[in-house]
Amino acid sequence: MKIKNICCIGAGYVGGPTMAVIADKCPDIQIHVVDFNKERINKWNDVDVNNLPIFEPGLAEIVERCRGKNLHFSTGINERIRKSDMVFISVNTPTKKYGLGAGKASDLKWVEACARQVANNATGHTIVVEKSTLPVRTAEVIKSILDATKKDSERSEIKTFDVLSNPEFLAEGTAINDLLYPDRVLIGGENQLSINALSDIYAKWVTKEKILQTNIWSSELAKLTANAFLAQRISSINSIGALCEATGADVREVSRAIGADSRIGSKFLDAGPGFGGSCFKKDILNLVYLSEYFGLYEVAKFWESVVTLNNWHQKRISKLITNKLFGTISGKKIIILGFAFKGNTNDTRESAAILICKDLLNEGAFLFIHDPKVSKEQIINDLGSKPYSENKKQLNSFDVKGNWEFIHDIDESFFEADAIVILTEWEEYKNINWDLAEKRMRKPAWIFDSRSLIDPEDIKKNDFNFWRIGDGS
Ligand code: NAD
Ligand code: UDX
Numbered sequence: 001m002k003i004k005n006i007c008c009i010g011a012g013y014v015g016g017p018t019m020a021v022i023a024d025k026c027p028d029i030q031i032h033v034v035d036f037n038k039e040r041i042n043k044w045n046d047v048d049v050n051n052l053p054i055f056e057p058g059l060a061e062i063v064e065r066c067r068g069k070n071l072h073f074s075t076g077i078n079e080r081i082r083k084s085d086m087v088f089i090s091v092n093t094p095t096k097k098y099g100l101g102a103g104k105a106s107d108l109k110w111v112e113a114c115a116r117q118v119a120n121n122a123t124g125h126t127i128v129v130e131k132s133t134l135p136v137r138t139a140e141v142i143k144s145i146l147d148a149t150k151k152d153s154e155r156s157e158i159k160t161f162d163v164l165s166n167p168e169f170l171a172e173g174t175a176i177n178d179l180l181y182p183d184r185v186l187i188g189g190e191n192q193l194s195i196n197a198l199s200d201i202y203a204k205w206v207t208k209e210k211i212l213q214t215n216i217w218s219s220e221l222a223k224l225t226a227n228a229f230l231a232q233r234i235s236s237i238n239s240i241g242a243l244c245e246a247t248g249a250d251v252r253e254v255s256r257a258i259g260a261d262s263r264i265g266s267k268f269l270d271a272g273p274g275f276g277g278s279c280f281k282k283d284i285l286n287l288v289y290l291s292e293y294f295g296l297y298e299v300a301k302f303w304e305s306v307v308t309l310n311n312w313h314q315k316r317i318s319k320l321i322t323n324k325l326f327g328t329i330s331g332k333k334i335i336i337l338g339f340a341f342k343g344n345t346n347d348t349r350e351s352a353a354i355l356i357c358k359d360l361l362n363e364g365a366f367l368f369i370h371d372p373k374v375s376k377e378q379i380i381n382d383l384g385s386k387p388y389s390e391n392k393k394q395l396n397s398f399d400v401k402g403n404w405e406f407i408h409d410i411d412e413s414f415f416e417a418d419a420i421v422i423l424t425e426w427e428e429y430k431n432i433n434w435d436l437a438e439k440r441m442r443k444p445a446w447i448f449d450s451r452s453l454i455d456p457e458d459i460k461k462n463d464f465n466f467w468r469i470g471d472g473s
Contacts, residue, residue, distance in 0.1 A: 001197040003029060003127075007084035009114045011035035011044055011073060013054055013175070013278070013347060014131060014168050015090035020062045021179040023071035025204045032072045032080040044073035055346040055373050058176035081121040086197070089114045089142075090131040090168075095282045104289035106135055106282065115142045118161075119149030125160045127194045131168055133227070133279065135286055136220045139163045139188075164189040164198055165216045167223035172277065173344030185211045188219020224287050228303055231280040233268045235309040241271035241470030242316065251470025252452060271470040273352035273423050273450040274314040276341030281307055281350055314352050318359035321448055324467060325418060330364030330402075333417045333442075335410070337432075338424020338451075339371040339379055346373035352450075353423045354382045361385075361402030368405050368413045372426055376406040414440035425451040438462040 008019045011033045023031045035041050043053035045067075049060035063071065074080065081087055091110040096102045111132060118128055128146065130139060146161040165188035170178040185202045189195045199211050214222070241251040251271045259266030275281075284303050291300035322329050341351035348354065357367055361383070369379060380386055388403040407413045414437045422429055430453060438445065447459065449468040459466060 001085075001125075001127075001193050003086045003197055003201060005029070005084045006031045006086045006088065007077075007080040008033045008088040008090050008131070009035070009077060009081075009117070010088075010090035010092070010132070011037070011040055011053075012090065012092065013056075013172055014170065015088070016044065016052075016054060017056055017059055017170065017175040018090065018131065018168060018179060019088070020059060020066060020071060021176065022201060023066040023069075024062050026201055027070055029201070030070050030072075032074060032076075032084070034074055034077045034080050036075060036077065038075055041073050041075050055344075056172070056175045057344055062176065077117060078121045081118055081126075082123050084122075084126065085124070086127045086129060087118050087122070088129045088131045088166075089118075092278075093132045093134060093282070094278075095285055101289050104285040104292075106133075106286045106289075108134070108138065108141070111138065112141065112145065115145040116149075119146045122159055122161070124158075125162075127197060128161055128163045129198065130163065130165045130220070133167055133223050133283055134165075134220055135290055136217050136224070138220060139165055139216045162189065162191045162194040163216070164194055165219035166198060167219060169223075169226065172347050173342055180205065182206060182210065186214065186219050186222060187211065188214045188216040190216060224283050224290075227279055227283040228287050228306070230268055231275055231284055231310070232303075232306045234270075234272070234275045234280075235306045235313070237269050237271050238274060238313045238470075239309055242313070244470040245472045248472040250473050254470075270452070272425075273317055273356065273469070274310045276349070276351040276353075278347065278349035281310070314355045315359065317352075317448075317450060318356045318363075320467070321356075321360065321419065321421060321446075322363050324446055324448075324465070328363070329360060329418075332365055332419070334360060334365050334367050335407075335413050335417050335420045336367050336369045337371075337410070337420060337422045337429050338426055339369055339374045339382075340424050340426075343425040343427070346375075346378075348374055348378055348382050351382070351424075356421075356423060357383060357404070361404065363402065365402045366404070367402065368407045368417070370407045370410055370413070371424065372428060379404075379406060411436055417441045417445070419446040419448060421448040422451055422453050425453050429453055430455075434459050434462050434464075438464065 006029055008015045015033055019031050019033045040053045043051055049064045052060060089111060091114055093106045093111060096105045096107040143163050167186055185206055187195050187198055195213055202211055237255060240254055244251040255269040258264050259269050284307050288300045288304045325332060336357060339351060339353045340346060340348055360367060387405050389405060411433060444465055446465045452468055
């Protein structure tokens with residue numbers, strides 16, 4: 001079975017970069033990334049690759065190389081399904097907002113819509129690949145939709161399907177590197193020929209030992225488990241960070257000490273403002289839902305505590321900022337550095353910055369928000385309010401809730417600021433002009449570093465009060 005035409009439904013943070021890398025490595029395969037979001041597709045087709053809808057280091061270069069040759073972006077979903085021998089489903093699977101399992105279970109309506117669209121439009125034999133992160137046994141749902149259409153007696157043509165699970169492990173900000181040099185590629189399925197067909201694609205750049213083949217349910221569950229384990233490490237280290245602050249220990253030293261144990265390992269032990277991103281919370285909640293569904297309540301509680309700790313931790317930071325600024329921040333000017341959920345991405349989904357900024361605004365602060373890649377429009381969307389200059393609200397009135405402004409020039413924003421809060425680990429924040437900041441800020445001036453980004457030596461000579469995550473020393 002040799003794959004010549006691929007269609008990927010979903011031109012998002014996973015579909016776009018994944019297909020770009022496959023296109024780059026497999027010039028003999030025609031790849032069409034389709035989406036019903038026309039605006040997003042237009043951006044993928046923008047002549048200027050700096051305007052792609054998502055920012056990922058290295059992505060623009062690959063798109064520039066392959067687009068129009070064997071990598072295409074369009075809204076022609078049905079036509080592309082018809083012409084493909086492999087269809088990836090890479091659509092969003094957020095937490096359900098209402099109905100059965102609301103707040104925990106994954107909303108599979110977009111996945112189901114894709115399955116129906118594939119069932120209706122596919123021709124001949126089609127391998128359907130689950131790329132989205134899905135609850136265990138979703139392949140069964142997809143298969144039954146596909147099979148139901150196959151049996152449709154009105155249709156004379158014979159169509160056959162196979163479903164594979166091929167979850168994606170890339171992390172945003174390092175997506176291209178993760179795709180080029182994956183720790184492993186996971187393929188779950190029943191039909192060895194289909195598994196081989198997908199393995200052959202990855203084998204163009206991934207060694208055979210790293211392409212793991214499992215049964216389909218293990219593959220689906222392994223994805224949720226990997227995210228749960230990773231998030232659990234962050235909640236663990238953040239909980240210890242709070243203890244460090246209370247006891248005089250330093251979380252960086254504790255991380256280094258425990259990470260040196262090869263059984264624990266040194267990665268993913270950075271204390272921060274709490275994990276964000278579109279995956280961790282939703283996937284753990286999904287695991288909690290599944291465990292409850294199967295009557296495993298202790299298992300559910302165990303994993304739910306990872307999310308509970310994360311929520312508490314984010315609140316802890318906003319409270320701490322207020323407390324350090326004499327218990328009131330009403331009308332105080334606070335510079336927020338970083339709004340994305342981590343460095344090197346423009347994604348703000350579940351970013352700790354959203355909750356922390358909302359808390360500070362609720363206390364009446366005036367936030368000056370900077371991020372090198374997140375747009376003002378995105379922040380308006382996330383905070384649910386417009387910036388002060390577009391809102392024309394009155395300042396300096398004590399009953400007014402907080403305000404915010406979007407800033408490009410950090411140096412200009414220093415004037416009369418009371419605090420700087422670092423929430424995202426952008427490299428450029430390592431080069432802040434601290435002498436200028438000290439001169440321009442109102443005293444006592446505070447720096448809150450939730451990412452351990454600043455070297456304390458750099459600001460030693462300046463007159464700042466300094467807090468950094470997990471530092472009780
Ligand atoms: P995304 O929201 O960025 O992209 C999904 C896209 O699918 C959207 O552009 C949407 O318009 C499109 N879409 C939805 N239903 C459609 C339909 N029926 N037809 C055509 N287009 C449709 O989401 P994402 O971040 O790329 O995540 C996709 C999946 O991958 C999720 O299940 C997620 O959990 C998983 N995942 C995400 C990451 C990550 O870092 N973002 C990593 C690994 C796995
Ligand atoms: C995650 C998984 O890492 C990836 O394998 C999966 O495919 C999708 O979900 P992502 O959410 O993109 O990737 O980024 P990740 O690097 O995992 O960071 C998630 C959150 O944890 C970020 O807010 C990050 O700042 C935080 N984090 C990460 C820490 O606070 N400390 C760490 O040591 C690592």
